Amino acid sequence: DGGITQSPKYLFRKEGQNVTLSCEQNLNHDAMYWYRQDPGQGLRLIYYSQIVNDFQKGDIAEGYSVSREKKESFPLTVTSAQKNPTAFYLCASSAERDRSLDTQYFGPGTRLTVL
């Protein structure tokens, strides 16, 4: 099956902890993205990567970090510097490097809760 997988589905974090959210795709897509969604809100871009070993900050990158060592994988680390991390995190990918053309497809999401 081709698609985007995210794990875990649910994640609980204690204050002061760093946690890493996994995102894997086997669609051979070049570009990958991380979004955050809060209740009643739209999607806000955290980071994106158009090619391996390169990534760019989105609109709300503070308190987050990413890596793109493999085309298939784009993990997101939520650091202790992120003051309000409780949210629904969505990973997406698209075939096109040209962001003006891309159709984005989403993984199932990870719901992060800070205890």
Place this chain on the structure above:
Amino acid sequence: QKEVEQNSGPLSVPEGAIASLNCTYSDRGSQSFFWYRQYSGKSPELIMFIYSNGDKEDGRFTAQLNKASQYVSLLIRDSQPSDSATYLCAVIRDKIIFGKGTRLHILP
């Protein structure tokens, strides 16, 4: 001015009727337009994309784009209870921008 604007709803439509969802955008240079459906607690799934002015039909769904008036709409014919969801409009120029979505409720 919000870049992509949608009425948050809820929009209530009787089963079997046509549901009409609207989205306006502020950037005249926007090139690509998308509609996603998101069920509660789930991730968005792509329904349709449209690039050119006019209508694009896919089954019960029709996307309509009017670049001069800067709006894009989604019509759902023969609405079903399974269409009850939040519909996100997304617009691309240099980057993709999502609206906050419209909650649609189909009344059985």
